[in-house]
Every structure is written in structure tokens, then in C-alpha cells.
Amino acid sequence: MSTTDETRVDGDLEDLAQAVADQVASFLLAVREVAHRGETATTVPLLLLEVSQLLLAGARLGVMTDLVPQEPYEEETGPDPDLDRIREGLAGLLGAADEYVEVFDPFVDPPELVPGRISDDVAAIAERLAHGLAHHRAGRVAEALWWWQFSYVSSWGLEASAVLRALQSVVAHDRFDQDKHETIELERIAAAEKLDDDSS
Template identity: 55%
Template structure:
């Protein structure tokens, strides 16, 4: 287990065995992760309808930038074969239920998880946002305990294997909601989804010739 070294900066974890550049990178990722988790809880607690969609679109875009930065790095290697114990996972069920209630008519959606194996997956935005939050929160707990290398490995691994794809699917779905409202797009067989998007964002449909 990597022990945290003493730091003069509040909130900054310094771990032995890592160069300063990697430590700074880890701090930046941790800050982005924490910002996303705080914003997601704030949206679930306070936002409604169209404002929730817009805020979620912004936050998921920003955390995907953190993921892209992780993906561009060399592979991080965990210091041990097994993950250190960081206690029980956070209970995110209340968050999921609140997001489902806020998103309501646009919560259910479908996407292709792997474009090279084009199988359509049925899911919900609330489930996938909560899953992304769970992966990110797990890495943040490692980071806060001084397991910086473990945190970087977990964030990178779970980005490639899980939350990166889910976050991308959520981004596309939220962007579709905004597009339906602002562009008044009409797609055959999607009348209910378009109506739900329009209602969610408070727009008014205008018939096109």
C-alpha cells in the first residue's frame, strides 16, 4: 500500500514513489472527478426538467475530458495484485431514483455499446449516470487514502472498460434531447420520444412543411 506523504497544500495528496508530474496529473483528475460527483448530486437534489438536461450535458462532457486524458496516458500499473480495501461502496440508490424522477420521459434510451459488435443495448440515463458515478467514486476513495497509483489505475481501467462508454452514450442521449427540442427534428417512429424531449425542455413544437 502506498503511503501518503505530508503535503503543505490542503486537499492535495502526495504519494511516495511517484514523480511530481504524475502526482499533479492525479490531483487534476481527482479534482475533476470530485467536481462531477458534487454536481451530479446537486442536479439530483435541486434541478428540474430542462435545466437538469443542460447541466448533465455539461458535467458529463467535462468528466469525459478527464477520461480522455486518462486514455492518452501510458498504462498505469497497480502496486499490488488486489485492490486495497477502501470500505463499503457508496449507497447511490437514492441518487439513481432522484435522477430517474427528474428525467422521467427521457430516462429510457438505447445505444450501441461496441460499434464493432452492433448490438443495441436498452438502458436508462439514471442507471448509467449512477454507474459512472460509482466507478469514479471508487477511484476517489483510493486517492483520498493515499493510494494514488491504485486510483489512477482504476480510473484508467474503468474508463476503458466501462464508464467511458456509458458516459459517451449518456452524452449522445442528452444531446439528442437538446437537438429534438432546439431543431424540432422529426423522426419516423420516434414521436413519443420527441414529444417527451420537447416537454422536458419546455419547448413548443412547430410543424415543418
């Protein structure tokens, strides 16, 4: 299919494609920056922000009617060494927080628990998003939209949702566990002061 034919899409779809492309580019840039030059203290907050924004773009694709290009075009792409660096960098920054357990399908009885790693999932998401972005930058707008929508429903939407819940859990534990420890310490101080008052 020629680039000219491929780019003949509805104006609203072109706007959507550009918005998704901008969000994808922002996500990929942020993930690379965090993985290569990030700090442990800021890794989880930054990933939480980027994944949340990415899922908003994905939701817009997910609720649309299926997008099917006239002649799907898939480039032959080799392995991306940068994805391995992203995976390794995030794994090192996240440490023990990298691993989590997810309910694969809440509608299955009994539910199936599946182990995962945030670093693996983020790298996999980046790979699928970058594939669609390559289509968009080559002028294959309909193909880019089709790929992003298809891969959102089949893979990266699920992975991003799982990563988001894992990151939210890390933030919650960090916040509430700290509050719990502070409360216990205050109770210990109060008890010690009471003992001092009683003995005097």
C-alpha cells in the same frame, strides 16, 4: 503497501491525479445537487456539461500507457445509499427522456442495440469515480490513477460516452422539434392569411 510508498509517483502523474480528482469531485457534487435539488428544465443541460468535462479527464487517462501500481490495494466498500438516491432522483427528473438505445459495438456486424437509462449509467459512473477518489484522498495516488484508468477503459468511459450521446439527442430533439413546430405554425398562419386575402 504503505501510503508513503504509494505516493512516490512522478510529478507529472501527481499533477494529472490531482486534476482528475478535482474533476471527479466536481462531477460527484454536481450530480448529487442535480438529483437531490435539481429542476426538470435544467437537468439535461447540467448533465451534458458535467459528462462532457468528465470525458475530457477520462480521455487523458485513456491515451496514457497502462498504469500499474506495485501492489494493487482494494478496500472493502459496502453499498452507498446515496447512489440509489441519485438514480431515483435523476429518473424522476428525466422522465421519458431517461431511456435510450445504444449501439453497443459499431464494429460488430450486425450491430447490437442495447437499451439503457441515463439515471442508471450516471449512478454507475459515480460509484466507480468515487472509489478512485477514496484512494486519492487516502494518499494512494498511483492506485487512484490505476483505478480511474482501468475503469475508464472497461466501464465508465463507455457509459459516459453513451450518456453524452443520449443527452445530446435530447437537446437536439428539443431544439429542432420546437423549430419544426414553430415553422408549421407559421405556415398555417400564412396559409390562413392567404385565404383571407383571396376571399376579400
